Amino acid sequence: MSGGVDSSVAAARAVEAGHDVTGVHLALNRNPGTLREGSRGCCTVEDALDARRVADVLGMPFYVWDFSDRFAEAVVDDFVAEYAAGRTPNPCLRCNERIKFAALLDRAVALGFDAVCTGHYALVRTSADGRRELHRASDEAKDQSYVLGVLTGEQLAHAMFPLGETPSKALVRAEAERRGLRTARKPDSHDICFIPDGDTRGWLADRLGRAPGPVVDEAGEQVGRHDGAVAYTVGQRRGLSLERPAPDGRPRFVLEVRPATNTVVVGPKESLAVGELAGARWSTTGEPLPERFACAVQVRAHADPVPATAAVTHGEVVVRPDEPIAGLAPGQSAVLYDGTRVLGQVTVDRTVAATALA
């Protein structure tokens, strides 16, 4: 129970379904703020109080569990290390993988609980032969199956997502209002919870240092200077102060970040097009991946899925989208779908430009 409207309603529905429900708020920040500021940050004293008051209304016991040390290590430190290596991680995915459905679930099971119930918009279905399957939520606009793509079959067996069938978030808010939950009108959370002011570049620079270096084009020609390569993300267009415009005058995007030489590579939009992605770190929601299969690949929480062919070969999952994907960085997770069903995910280690495959 983050203190937001989604987990509030999820808890209410779990109680109503007859489960014996205990509310848990995760304290993930070592130095929590007191008051929430707008839609950013998390785990403030105010959020914990909102969650507690919802638990009171629902008549359930409520505890705050401090996972701040594990969160710092598994999510925050990982986030910094990934950027330092020139990759672009997704911390929400990592949190689901290592905290909510790992540390939290393990502890809950040790204490005698059967499942972790959250306010994620996703569906867990049981197939005809009794296997647990993860599916997209009914409301595709709110669907959060992407950030749950890291879950394994074992984790899904202990997961409950009561909001998965709700046609829209507005209905969830209306339900919270009807149930008298104080979180009904609380703004949605955005951005990365542990960077409360939303300034990811500044936050990273504080941790990784800020050394000026060259911005080069694809030919290696210097076209500008940056004040710290690691704060840049592939596909980024804004925040590049280039001295020399491109010869054709078109906008340029970050194509690559090279932390070893503190270099940022830029180029035209078409150079962002990725024709193949591959990674050696993958997980599946159930069965092992077949050797070769058709699927849809999604590379960001709110990206459109792209039809693709995937193969498991030489210790890697290699995915070739039917149409090139723009702006994909190593470190991102590619979640593979069969229709609405999540098959698994792979953390992207390398990409091949569409132009190189042509």
Added chain:
Amino acid sequence: MQVMAAYLDHAAGSPMRAAAAAALVEALGRAGNPSSVHRHGQAARAMLEDARERLAALLDCAPLDVVLTSGGTESVNLAITGAYRAGAAAGRRGVLAPGGEHAATVETIDALVSSEGAELVPLPVDGDGRLSPAVLTGALDEHGAPALVTALWANNEVGTVNDVPALAGAARAAAVPLHVDAVAAFGSVPVRFRASGAALLSVSAHKVGGPPGIGALVVDRSVRLEPVLHGGGQERGLRSGTQQAAAARAFAVAAEAATEDLEREADRLRRLRDRALAGVLAALPGAVVRGADPAVPGARLPGNLHLTVPGANGEDLLLLLDMAGVSVSTGSACLAGVARVSPVLLAMGLPAEEARGALRITFGHSSTEADVDALLAALPALAAVA
């Protein structure tokens, strides 16, 4: 949902005694501010001063020494901040404090260090959490003329009782005022201000079965103290704010009930505690009692049981007991409900890993054998995480 079966967290606060609640309710219905001149005000003032005199009699001090506050935390803040500011005006900036003090003390000193130039002199405690008078004497010899010394009478987590007269003797020999935080001790062990030799002493009503929201700082008339709250100059000018006559009266009623028959009640609590201890050790053979030896008379609060369970997480133990209807504590303070490893146990020299498995079980005036029965019945559930 479980019904509340057993309340074993009296160190966090005891339910109000029926006599105190009745006195409070009756008095709250009367008109009058003790500072008003008219007869309604005079009646309220009479009630307030009557309560003060009764508290003074119990605490072995003069009525005028009793400065009523909003509770233990405010008393400690006033004692430390007030004595520090008075001392600092004369160039005395040192504050001597043992490890493992209550957050009210730790955070108050921290604020004085960071914004008013105070110099904290930390004093080591022994493995039971006790401050030895010899350690205090040594520190006073070394640190010249500090503004004050502060120490717990009894530790709120592990229940270890300090030798306050000996500590006060050491402080007096160095002409340094000693503040004693007696919030956990008052009502459980004899707390006598004059006999103790302390200069300042903090107590709180809700720990003795009185209402929350009122406490007292006993201030010897020789002590120089700057007020923290400014306003109408009530309470000898040391604590401005409308005086709570009704709550003071309920405080006095509760304190009288807690201190009359103190020895017999202490015996009763010791028996409950020792039965619980035997049960816990039988169910969790690896558990280790922390704080002073319960078998040594006077060394430990009679209603305090504190253990660490190796390999366990105290919060898990608490949750499982809570689900079984038994309310206990991990002992350490919470921020937004977040439990941290107890600074008290760390000050006692425990490694963080051992300190994590802490469980504090505390008995008080409403505790019965049935509470111990409920605890013992719930203990097997702990095996899952112990």
